[in-house]
Amino acid sequence: MTKKLNRTAAAALLGSLTLFACTERDQGPLGNDLAANDWLLSAENETERFERLQKQMRGFDQPMWEVGERYGSLHAALQRENYDLAIYHWDKIATTIENGIAKRPGRSDSARALFLDSAFPEVRAGLEQRKPDAAWQAFDIARSACMSCHQAEKVEYMNNQALFELPMPADQRESGE
Ligand code: HEC
Numbered sequence: 001m002t003k004k005l006n007r008t009a010a011a012a013l014l015g016s017l018t019l020f021a022c023t024e025r026d027q028g029p030l031g032n033d034l035a036a037n038d039w040l041l042s043a044e045n046e047t048e049r050f051e052r053l054q055k056q057m058r059g060f061d062q063p064m065w066e067v068g069e070r071y072g073s074l075h076a077a078l079q080r081e082n083y084d085l086a087i088y089h090w091d092k093i094a095t096t097i098e099n100g101i102a103k104r105p106g107r108s109d110s111a112r113a114l115f116l117d118s119a120f121p122e123v124r125a126g127l128e129q130r131k132p133d134a135a136w137q138a139f140d141i142a143r144s145a146c147m148s149c150h151q152a153e154k155v156e157y158m159n160n161q162a163l164f165e166l167p168m169p170a171d172q173r174e175s176g177e
Contacts, residue, residue: 060107063100067093068163075166078139083130090127094120110152119145136168
């Protein structure tokens with residue numbers, strides 16, 4: 001009887017210890033309970049946590065995706081003669097490219113020479129004039145800068161897409177200014 005009781009007590013103790021161990025393992029660095037979706041908090045250590053973050057933050061493709069999106073929005077803003085919106089998107093494009101080369105420093109020489117230190121301020125000045133002629137001329141400079149960096153970075157196939165054939169007002173083209 002006593003033996004049996006002891007065994008039951010031992011089993012109960014073992015059970016609670018196991019439970020305790022599980023709880024310990026399922027706690028994050030901040031002592032909080034981990035849920036199944038805690039993909040960062042559940043990493044074994046800081047290195048693994050940062051590796052997971054780096055992977056999710058991607059490389060140059062995701063910033064470029066945003067840049068492409070905003071370039072289309074810049075074009076749409078110019079069609080509406082909404083120069084504030086055009087400048088807004090142009091500035092965000094530069095920020096996105098800056099953030100992109102922070103992740104992929106190998107792209108930074110081309111990005112700086114062909115875009116950030118050259119076309120970017122030139123295009124911005126053109127947009128700031130808030131006049132159709134100057135703005136469309138600036139858009140044309142922007143397009144060339146994008147395409148020349150794709151060439152320099154050996155992704156020429158990026159230039160063969162509808163994004164770089166967005167129409168400019170026919171009168172701007174004819175006047176050649
Ligand atoms: C550093 C030079 C550089 C500049 C400047 C640049 N690009 Fe890119 N772009 C790239 C590279 C490199 C890729 C391919 C990324 C990869 O393979 O991870 C790319 C890819 C893209 C893509 C495909 C993204 C996707 O995955 O869907 C688009 C769209 C794009 N660029 C648009 C633009 C536009 C618009 C501009 C100008 C406003 C621009 N790029 C300026 C280098 C550049």
